[in-house]
Amino acid sequence: MAMAIAAGHRRYELWDPMPDEVREGARRFATVQALNELVGVLPFAEWLDRAPSHTRRQMLMAKIQDEVGHGHVAARVAEDLGMPRERILQDYLDGRAKVHNIFHYSFATWEELGPGLLLMNSAAIIQFQSLMKGVYLPYARALRKIEREESFHYQHALDLTHEVLTHGDAEQRRRVREGFELWLPRVLAYLGPPDTDTLHANRMWLIGLKPDGNDALRQAWLNKIIPVFLKLGVHVDPALVRQAPSGEWEFAMPDWAEVKKVIAGGGPASQRRLDWVRNALDRNTRYRRALRGVS
Amino acid sequence: MPHVPTDPDVYEVFAQNGLGKTLGHVGSIVSPCPDAAWHLAKETYGRRDDLATLWVVRRADMTVSGGDDGDLLAAKTRMPHRQPGFPTARRRDRSAAASSPAAVILPTAAVPPAAVAPPATAPPATAALPATAASPATVAPPRFRDSAPPERRDDARGAGGSELSDLWLLLADDLFVLGNRLGERIVDYIDLEESLAVGSIGQEALAHAGTILVLSGFDQPAADAWFFDRPQGRWRVSRAIERLTDWPSTVACGLVIAAAVTVLAERTVAVEPGEGWLPAITAVRDEQLVHLDHWRRWARALAAFPETRAEFARAYAEVTERAGDMFGARPQGGSALAVTLHERFAALVGENGGPGSRMPDRPLARTAGVGGSALAYCLSRGRMVRDDYAPGVFQ
Ligand SMILES: [Fe+2]
Numbered sequence: 215m216a217m218a219i220a221a222g223h224r225r226y227e228l229w230d231p232m233p234d235e236v237r238e239g240a241r242r243f244a245t246v247q248a249l250n251e252l253v254g255v256l257p258f259a260e261w262l263d264r265a266p267s268h269t270r271r272q273m274l275m276a277k278i279q280d281e282v283g284h285g286h287v288a289a290r291v292a293e294d295l296g297m298p299r300e301r302i303l304q305d306y307l308d309g310r311a312k313v314h315n316i317f318h319y320s321f322a323t324w325e326e327l328g329p330g331l332l333l334m335n336s337a338a339i340i341q342f343q344s345l346m347k348g349v350y351l352p353y354a355r356a357l358r359k360i361e362r363e364e365s366f367h368y369q370h371a372l373d374l375t376h377e378v379l380t381h382g383d384a385e386q387r388r389r390v391r392e393g394f395e396l397w398l399p400r401v402l403a404y405l406g407p408p409d410t411d412t413l414h415a416n417r418m419w420l421i422g423l424k425p426d427g428n429d430a431l432r433q434a435w436l437n438k439i440i441p442v443f444l445k446l447g448v449h450v451d452p453a454l455v456r457q458a459p460s461g462e463w464e465f466a467m468p469d470w471a472e473v474k475k476v477i478a479g480g481g482p483a484s485q486r487r488l489d490w491v492r493n494a495l496d497r498n499t500r501y502r503r504a505l506r507g508v509s
Numbered sequence: 510m511p512h513v514p515t516d517p518d519v520y521e522v523f524a525q526n527g528l529g530k531t532l533g534h535v536g537s538i539v540s541p542c543p544d545a546a547w548h549l550a551k552e553t554y555g556r557r558d559d560l561a562t563l564w565v566v567r568r569a570d571m572t573v574s575g576g577d578d579g580d581l582l583a584a585k586t587r588m589p590h591r592q593p594g595f596p597t598a599r600r601r602d603r604s605a606a607a608s609s610p611a612a613v614i615l616p617t618a619a620v621p622p623a624a625v626a627p628p629a630t631a632p633p634a635t636a637a638l639p640a641t642a643a644s645p646a647t648v649a650p651p652r653f654r655d656s657a658p659p660e661r662r663d664d665a666r667g668a669g670g671s672e673l674s675d676l677w678l679l680l681a682d683d684l685f686v687l688g689n690r691l692g693e694r695i696v697d698y699i700d701l702e703e704s705l706a707v708g709s710i711g712q713e714a715l716a717h718a719g720t721i722l723v724l725s726g727f728d729q730p731a732a733d734a735w736f737f738d739r740p741q742g743r744w745r746v747s748r749a750i751e752r753l754t755d756w757p758s759t760v761a762c763g764l765v766i767a768a769a770v771t772v773l774a775e776r777t778v779a780v781e782p783g784e785g786w787l788p789a790i791t792a793v794r795d796e797q798l799v800h801l802d803h804w805r806r807w808a809r810a811l812a813a814f815p816e817t818r819a820e821f822a823r824a825y826a827e828v829t830e831r832a833g834d835m836f837g838a839r840p841q842g843g844s845a846l847a848v849t850l851h852e853r854f855a856a857l858v859g860e861n862g863g864p865g866s867r868m869p870d871r872p873l874a875r876t877a878g879v880g881g882s883a884l885a886y887c888l889s890r891g892r893m894v895r896d897d898y899a900p901g902v903f904q
Contacts, residue, residue, distance in 0.1 A: 225528070227562075252698070259696045263689060263887065266895035267733045267903040268719055271588040272712060279708030286701040299701065305728075324894040342516040364592050373596035381902040491698070498699040503754050504814035505700060506805070 223422035225349045228294050232350075240350035240424045241295035244288045246311070248302050251285035252485055254317045261327060273370055280363045287356040294352065315473050316397075317480025318405045325386050326393035328375030329448070333394070333401040335368040340431050341405070349422035350405055373440070374476035379446060394448050398455065405432045436463040484489040511578060516566045520546040522554050525562035532562055543567065579790070588716050603904065652694050672846055673780070674725060675838040676773055679875060681721040683744050683766050683835075685736050686880070688714030690753050691763070693702065699756060708802050710763070717770065717793050724786055729904060737891050742878045744888075748831035751881035756813055757821040761828035761862065764804035768857040769835040770797045772850055805861040812863055826867045829858060833869035840874050847872045 226232040259278050265271040289299045299391070305311040316334060321327050342361040346354050406428035409416075418424035436455060440463070442490050443450055450456075455465040518539050523530040535554045540546035547565045549575060555563060589595055691711030695704050722732040749765055752758040774794035778787065811821035836850040837843075851872040859866050895903060 234862065253697075255696060259693070262692050263890035263894045266737070266891070266898070268715065268736055269590060269904060270727075271689070273596070273710055274713055275590075275695070275715070276591050278692070279705060279712070282695055282701065282704045282708065286705060296583075303698065311687060325618050366596075369596040370592070373600055374598060377902070382898065386898070400540070402856070405899045429722060490696075494698045495694070498697055500814075501811065502700045502703075504810045504817045505703070507810065507814065 223349045225351050225354075227351050230287065233421065234423050235417065236423070239418055239421060240348075240353050241292055241297050242273050242419075243345070243348075243350075244353050245297050245302055248288035248292055249306055249311055250313050250317065251281055251288060252296075252303065253287070253313045253491065255281035256487055256490055257317065257320050257483070258327070258331070261324065263323060264324065267326075268292045272471065273373075277367050277370055280367065284360045284363070287359060288353075291353050291356050295425060303491055303495060307488060307495070309479075312477050312479075313487070314404050315439070315476045315481070316400050317487065318476045318479075318484045319400065320483040320486065321393075323389050325378050325382065325389035325391070326370055326396065326508045328378060329393040329395040330374055330391055331371035331489070332368065333397045333439060334404075335364050336442075337401050337404060337435050339368060340435045340438065344426040344431060345424070347425040375446060378379065378450075385468060391448055394443055395451065395454060397438040399466065399468055401435075402432065402455075402465055403470075403473045405435065405472055432465075435464055436465070489509060511572050511574050512580075513572050516568050519567045519568040520550065521568050522550040523562075523564040523566070524550075524554055524558075524560050526558055526560060528561050530561070532564065537568065540904055541778040544727055550728055576898055588712060591712075599904075611692040618653075618704065623746070626729040628810070636670050648872060649700055669693050671774070671900045672838060672844060673777055673782075676719045676836060676850075677777075678725055679745055679747075679838055680766070680770055680835075681718040681725075682744055683750060684714045684721075684770065686746060686750050686753065686884055686887050687766050688718060688760060689891075690883070694756075696760065697756075706803060710803065712801070714766075717796070720793060722802060723735065730901065733903070737888075737895055741880060741885055741888055744884060745875045745877050746880045747835050747875065748771060748879050749828050749835070751879065751884055752824065752828045754825070755820075757824035758809040760804055760811060760821070761825045763800065764808055764862050765828060765835065765858055766796045767804055768799040769832070769854055769862060770794070771834075772800060772854045775853075776846075776850060801857075808862045812865075819834055825862055825865050829862070830867040830869070832858070833871075834873040836877045837874040843871055 224232075255278055258274065258281070261417065262271065262278060267276045272434075279286050289297075289302055293299050300309070306313065308346060321330055339361060342357045342364065346357040346358075346361060348354055375390060378386050384389075409427040410430050416424065419427070440457070442448060442456060453466065455463060458464055479485070479488075518541060519537055520540055520543070521537045522535050523532050524535045538546060538549050540549050543565070546567075550565045551560070551563055574753065584592060623820065679794050686710045691707040691714065694707040695711070697707075698704060710778070718736070719732060722735060727735060747766075747769075750760050751760050771794055773791045774797065774879045777790045778794065780785075782790065812825075833851075835854060836847045838847065848871060855866070855868040855870075858868060
């Protein structure tokens with residue numbers, strides 16, 4: 215049976231009676247996460263065949279496999295709650311589901327990959343550590359596994375970045391810095407619009423599926439990741455982000471209208487992502503049916 | 510081997526002693542039915558505790574590991590890149606090597622490596638291409654980019670004869686190309702479980718390719734040069750690689766390569782190979798048998814399903830016909846050893862891939878420069894980033 219926890223919320227297993235709102239909210243969270251893992255891996259997967267050494271290729275392949283694995287465990291949680299896995303990608307193709315802003319871009323250079331991944335992985339870690347405290351236990355467990363692997367990816371991204379900064383030439387090192395400046399605003403936007411004063415009226419917060427607000431997560435993230443870039447020797451432009459004497463981070467507010475447009479499909483790689491998924495399903499659906507033995 | 514226990518009335522009990530504690534196995538009970546089992550489990554294992562969770566599972570519904578499954582359960586020794594501490598350990602090893610007197614001089618660092626020093630808890634250093642062998646003698650890296658490519662090595666010792674060694678190096682090439690192709694398949698979304706499977710088989714194929722090179726005396730820069738800088742005209746992949754395209758052909762290629770590696774591994778183990786080879790090749794064989802089983806299931810499914818039957822039959826025929834060169838290391842392609850290996854290989858392919866194999870009766874010679882666009886694409890993509898950097902930057 216579900217148990218009360220300190221925050222006053224009950225927590226639920228799949229088979230516990232639970233309010234429809236919790237069941238539907240958990241299904242939605244898991245579905246959104248599954249889609250974003252499955253599409254969000256594509257910008258890195260595009261670089262796998264260019265990974266420049268045997269070891270680097272193994273490391274990147276392991277990361278790509280993990281990401282699809284995150285999509286898989288999230289999809290399993292969603293499936294148990296009534297969302298067939300086939301619909302996750304189909305809804306995306308049909309325009310009924312969207313992916314986060316950061317997945318509407320591609321990496322233009324190898325040098326951009328390291329800082330881009332560092333920013334994304336660290337933001338994902340902060341976000342998952344928060345969602346893990348949610349009341350639907352199968353999703354919380356899935357997130358615990360996912361979050362642990364994200365920390366491997368963070369180390370991998372640090373290694374990628376460090377390798378170019380240490381052994382690359384001046385031009386290559388410059389592209390790392392540019393990558394940081396390019397991706398910082400995108401990842402700031404990924405953490406969502408300011409909460410203003412609506413958080414405590416947010417149903418997902420009220421029922422215990424979204425334990426923290428966007429602003430708190432953004433501050434926690436900047437607090438963690440900006441010192442890492444400074445330590446790597448990357449110049450952090452105070453016009454982009456700076457720490458006030460209070461400790462609070464101030465940053466250039468993303469253009470939310472633009473972010474919305476990107477999410478709606480107006481990003482530079484939006485069409486490319488859709489095309490990839492559509493082609494993959496067109497090519498392969500009959501093989502999946504063959505494996506399951508269903509016509 | 511993992512097995513399914515058969516005691517029909519036994520139930521295994523998993524309990525959690527409080528929120529935040531882990532759910533763990535506490536024991537088992539005997540019961541005629543699942544409902545009674547749960548209540549009995551509570552009375553048996555939780556009568557003095559406030560349990561948070563109690564799960565009861567019929568033993569016969571479980572697949573459990575056995576005492577000899579240690580190797581299957583352990584993180585793979587040829588896959589250190591998967592271990593959490595790998596990136597940090599690798600960076601630390603590299604900066605230690607850079608500060609040793611014999612270090613290669615690399616372009617000036619933007620930041621001192623110490624700026625991102627690994628945590629004190631980093632696990633012990635792991636080599637990128639770990640020698641399961643006891644430190645095989647390393648050779649100088651072939652430098653395809655700076656000078657004329659070296660002649661193919663024919664002095665690799667230890668596999669139990671130089672023809673076996675030659676064959677291993679050839680199969681390493683096939684495994685490398687296959688591994689890369691399977692890596693791309695991770696995001697092909699045939700099915701989510703299949704994505705994970707090709708991810709693992711792909712990484713193992715690359716790891717096996719790397720292991721073979723280490724056993725053959727290559728150090729890591731030499732292995733990278735072998736795989737990344739060697740022009741296509743100097744590769745001698747199996748012609749099966751040309752068909753590494755759509756999914757049915759990939760299944761057929763996966764099957765023939767797994768079968769070939771298995772056959773060569775069995776032979777190598779039987780001839781009492783040199784130090785280091787035996788444990789490494791035994792592990793390679795065991796993993797390839799799992800791959801072979803995976804591809805066998807796919808071959809059966811594609812051959813049985815009306816919509817994919819014809820497509821698979823065509824791919825299987827074409828791939829098996831081309832795979833006749835798998836053991837053709839020598840120009841004449843027909844040494845006694847090659848013939849023996851080929852016969853065993855053809856039989857294993859037939860057992861696993863089903864009818865319709867067009868495998869020739871005798872081994873055909875491998876030729877240089879084949880591999881078609883599948884190999885050309887793999888090589889040209891692999892050089893794109895690498896060629897922009899000074900030699901030795903990427904390890
Ligand atoms: Fe992920």
